Amino acid sequence: MIEYFEQLTQEEQEDLTDVIRLLYRQTFLLERKFDKRAGRLQYQREYRICEKHIDFLKMYFQIAGITLCENVHLGLIYIQDEMIWGEKLPRLATIYILLLKLIYDEQMASVSSSSQIVTTLGALNGKAGDFRVLRSIPSPTEMKRTIAMLKKYQLIEPLDLLEELNESTRLLIYPCIHAVLQGDAVREVLESFGNSREEEEETLGDIG
Template sequence: MFEGYEELNTQDVERMQEVIRTLLSQTFLPERKYDKKYGRMMPDRMYDFCDRHLEFLTEYFAVAGIKLSQDTELGIIYLEGTDGIGEKLPKLATIYLLLLKLIYDEKMAAVSSSVNVITTFGELNGKAGEFRLIKGPSSMTEIKKAFAILKKYQMVEFLDVFEEQLENTRIMIYPCINLVLMREDVNGLLGSFSDEVKSDEVAGQENLEWNSEEALSENDMTDEESDLEPEEMNVDEEGETEDGTDESGI
């Protein structure tokens, strides 16, 4: 048994179990989160509990080969070395994550006094168009699924109801995004996604031209056949053959 565990009361044991499950599920615990009830940032109780029992939790996760780290500047407690525990991000969620990191860095560079950044869905879509990362409009189901994953891992929080005034919906970007991607990684991945979309567009254009040529060729053949005189087709206007008999042989 780990030192200090037996000294915990029943309520603290339950909180400890909750914190462990939460970290394994979402990897990150931000120090402060947006509370919709109060409309402002509030201290996170699980972060506070984890901070007070950091030594015990560090030893606990170390047994499983997982490192528990704390970034006091950003206000984040998080797990490292959890390969295989997380889930694979859908393509749209990955694109949003890259663009949100880009927006986060740009706004932080503008001398932000907070580690949290606020953007809008319209601004995010504008970035997607700027880098030509999305070929066409995504369905609401795809968009919600992408953001549900980003919210689960403490990357973002919606400040408004998502269905209403979609383009103006405010999105808070948590500093956890800094621990997922470096700026250099973002630029490289954005380039690869952009090249992929361009390749798809070129392939689509080539297919369109090829299909157009086929259709034109078929139309040309039809026009040539329609220009033939009856005698050139070995049938006169009344359906008789060249020897004067009709097709029935009479």
């Protein structure tokens, strides 16, 4: 493995090191990301580098007990371990991730020819209402903070300005969401969220 690395040019070694650091930092690499200036998805250089050296990288991460996964169909490369997130996610972020996964799966099932799935903040909060996982609509500040966090992890890309956040704000759901949970498991987790909230409300009602 060391021999493979040493045979690369200095530029290739630096590129590979940058990709490894990037995967540790953000978990996912997308083949294409949305470019607001161009108004379309653009191919990512880091993904091509990772794809070129995929066998080496799989062995490299395996030493640390980490699995490097590749989904060619979705244009997605990611590392998988017991703790995929580098920080503890707030409740709203967790709920939004589960709902986004559900929306992604539903739209992919009806439009299987495209991995570009777009939803709105209103539809996301509407799903939250369907599963009764939120007591009320989150504050604009909390929603902005959560959307920014999910963008950081490359799960979504806001297509409209966050400063003008409203129910019509469009969210492009990246294929990274595919690596969260299977559809049935997502529904079970969401239902458990809803049940725990109802139990909490009943307890508070009894106290009152």
